[in-house]
Amino acid sequence: MNPxxxxxxxxxxxxxxxxxxxxxxxxxxxxxxxxGERPGGQxxxxxxxxxxxxxxxxxxxxxxxxxxxxxxxxxxxxxxLPAHHVWTVVPHPGPGGAAWTLHAVAGPDExxxxxxxxxxxxxxxxxxxxxxxxxxxxxxxxxxxGAQALLKSGPVLPGRRVVVAGSGPLLLAVAGSLAAAGVRVxxxxxxxDYTAYARALPVLVRNPAKLTEGALHxxxxxxxxxxxxxxxxxxxxxxxxxxxxxxxxxxDRDWRPVPGTSRRVPCDVLAVGHGLVPQLExxxxxxxxxxxxxxDTPALVVDADQATTVxxxxxxxxxxxxxxxxLALTEGEIAADAIAHALCGTPRDPRRTAALTRxxxxxxxxxxxxxxxxxxxxxxxxxxxDTTEVCRCEEVTAGxxxxxxxxxxxxxxxxxxxxxxxxxxWCQGRMCGQAxxxxxxxxxxxxxxxxxxxxxxxxxxxxxxxxxxxDPTAPTTPTDLTNGGTP
Amino acid sequence: xxxxxxxxxxxxxxxxxxxxxAAALWAAGITSWRTTRHQRAPRGxxxxxxxxxxxxxxxxxxxxxxxxxxxxRPGDTVTTQEGTGHEPTRQATGRNTIQEGxxxxxxx
Ligand code: FES
Numbered sequence: 289m290n291p292x293x294x295x296x297x298x299x300x301x302x303x304x305x306x307x308x309x310x311x312x313x314x315x316x317x318x319x320x321x322x323x324g325e326r327p328g329g330q331x332x333x334x335x336x337x338x339x340x341x342x343x344x345x346x347x348x349x350x351x352x353x354x355x356x357x358x359x360x361x362x363x364x365x366x367x368x369l370p371a372h373h374v375w376t377v378v379p380h381p382g383p384g385g386a387a388w389t390l391h392a393v394a395g396p397d398e399x400x401x402x403x404x405x406x407x408x409x410x411x412x413x414x415x416x417x418x419x420x421x422x423x424x425x426x427x428x429x430x431x432x433x434g435a436q437a438l439l440k441s442g443p444v445l446p447g448r449r450v451v452v453a454g455s456g457p458l459l460l461a462v463a464g465s466l467a468a469a470g471v472r473v474x475x476x477x478x479x480x481d482y483t484a485y486a487r488a489l490p491v492l493v494r495n496p497a498k499l500t501e502g503a504l505h506x507x508x509x510x511x512x513x514x515x516x517x518x519x520x521x522x523x524x525x526x527x528x529x530x531x532x533x534x535x536x537x538x539x540d541r542d543w544r545p546v547p548g549t550s551r552r553v554p555c556d557v558l559a560v561g562h563g564l565v566p567q568l569e570x571x572x573x574x575x576x577x578x579x580x581x582x583x584d585t586p587a588l589v590v591d592a593d594q595a596t597t598v599x600x601x602x603x604x605x606x607x608x609x610x611x612x613x614x615l616a617l618t619e620g621e622i623a624a625d626a627i628a629h630a631l632c633g634t635p636r637d638p639r640r641t642a643a644l645t646r647x648x649x650x651x652x653x654x655x656x657x658x659x660x661x662x663x664x665x666x667x668x669x670x671x672x673x674d675t676t677e678v679c680r681c682e683e684v685t686a687g688x689x690x691x692x693x694x695x696x697x698x699x700x701x702x703x704x705x706x707x708x709x710x711x712x713x714w715c716q717g718r719m720c721g722q723a724x725x726x727x728x729x730x731x732x733x734x735x736x737x738x739x740x741x742x743x744x745x746x747x748x749x750x751x752x753x754x755x756x757x758x759d760p761t762a763p764t765t766p767t768d769l770t771n772g773g774t775p
Numbered sequence: 776x777x778x779x780x781x782x783x784x785x786x787x788x789x790x791x792x793x794x795x796x797a798a799a800l801w802a803a804g805i806t807s808w809r810t811t812r813h814q815r816a817p818r819g820x821x822x823x824x825x826x827x828x829x830x831x832x833x834x835x836x837x838x839x840x841x842x843x844x845x846x847x848r849p850g851d852t853v854t855t856q857e858g859t860g861h862e863p864t865r866q867a868t869g870r871n872t873i874q875e876g877x878x879x880x881x882x883x
Binding site: 323325396415416425427428429430431433434435437438441442443444446529530680681682683713714715718719 | 793794795797798801802806807811812813814816817818819820821822823824825826827828829831840843844845846
């Protein structure tokens with residue numbers, strides 16, 4: 289067994305990478321676990337066959353930290369475990385001051401792996417929020433982030449004529465990279481209204497770099513003759529075996545489709561996404577408290593040091609509230625400094641701390657303004673007809689969810705789930721959670737899933753046969769999992 | 776770098792080393808490689824980051840592999856996955872993987 293690390297970092301995206309190298313710089317022994325093959329996360333994606341990610345941001349943010357990671361790896365201060373998917377973290381006092389055990393599955397063969405550490409930093413990132421619409425299960429409809437992933441790491445052009453739709457700043461970035469790669473993007477369809485940004489003017493002018501970024505994306509689109517339609521949504525995708533066209537409809541202030549304003553736009557791919565949702569199940573499994581961000585999304589509560597409400601567990605990046613790579617890096621460095629101080633008494637440089645804290649406040653304010661501007665309006669359920677599949681995995685339609693609410697009196701997501709199986713399939717509600725909650729009349733609840741990824745039966749059994757720690761919060765029998773993680 | 780060769784439903788295809796199965800299939804113009812359990816509707820990749828499980832494929836006889844995460848290996852045999860893709864191959868692979876839901880439902 290490896291000796292316990294001072295710090296285990298889960299996730300090697302911007303936040304986790306920054307935290308791992310900063311903590312190692314300060315003398316901590318760090319184990320960095322990441323589901324990806326190479327560090328960088330979703331943001332710094334590598335193209336297949338390339339050593340370094342080729343993105344504009346990549347060189348500025350990624351390269352220096354990747355180099356430091358490599359140095360620390362050589363001296364043995366950082367143990368990097370790529371292709372390790374952590375599925376649970378449990379409190380487990382042990383030798384060498386270990387307080388936590390992390391269980392992971394490694395590689396395509398799902399080999400079990402265990403890491404012990406004195407402290408844990410969760411930098412598990414986010415996944416895309418999806419709001420269903422008729423036809424969204426057709427092949428050729430993919431996540432906006434997915435289109436970006438395919439383009440960056442494929443490297444593959446997702447299609448020849450790609451409509452980009454949904455809400456949030458990612459859409460412009462995705463459309464910009466598609467257009468730059470030679471894809472025809474007839475329209476970017478944004479459900480929010482950019483005038484919402486006007487309310488946040490003071491925050492905007494304090495973030496000139498962010499504005500420049502926006503202007504760059506906007507400029508790229510203009511050059512490629514892409515139309516930006518705000519307060520519009522793709523309300524249906526058409527095709528038989530794959531998408532051939534989409535219906536674009538104007539929305540009112542509450543995102544209700546305005547009758548008589550629909551038009552059809554031909555395309556061979558639709559890239560769609562309505563912002564990002566923090567990935568929280570490891571944290572909620574540990575009992576970390578959550579808060580609601582201005583776009584009604586659950587995120588972790590963290591203090592000035594990025595500590596969660598569970599002592600010994602820190603969080604940085606999207607896990608603590610979606611805010612982009614710059615904010616994630618800043619939070620990762622703040623957390624690493626705080627952890628070094630807490631574990632080893634490493635003195636903190638007050639000037640550096642103050643600068644990082646100011647930077648975090650400025651970027652967080654910008655993120656909050658964006659979240660508020662792109663918060664999904666309640667009227668979007670108006671584009672779901674009764675035959676629209678809401679839950680992709682279990683093929684549950686909006687009609688069946690509505691029936692559960694109106695006929696059988698289900699007033700919450702959990703009851704809807706039990707009556708319809710919506711959210712009980714492979715993705716465990718990650719795709720349909722928002723929609724089901726809305727249709728049930730509640731705001732979406734924080735992720736609560738017993739496992740954060742599929743796990744071979746034997747690994748679970750090992751947890752309870754003495755090879756692993758007994759944990760009262762872990763599922764006790766495999767059958768517990770069939771209810772889809774309902775508490 | 777020499778491209779990897781693999782097959783999809785018997786058709787020979789190639790992948791760049793390090794490329795995921797989903798990316799290699801899209802590059803070949805293939806956007807669906809499974810059917811759903813109930814409607815038998817075509818599905819392929821959707822989220823591309825391992826979250827949605829829409830991209831499940833049968834690879835070398837092993838079902839329910841997420842094509843968007845799985846790097847292609849030389850000589851892989853990939854086949855369209857029908858329904859759960861699970862029952863016929865469970866014995867063949869000798870594995871019993873929990874898929875948190877439909878994957879370990881009893882065969883119907
Ligand atoms: S495309 Fe979503 S899991 Fe692979």
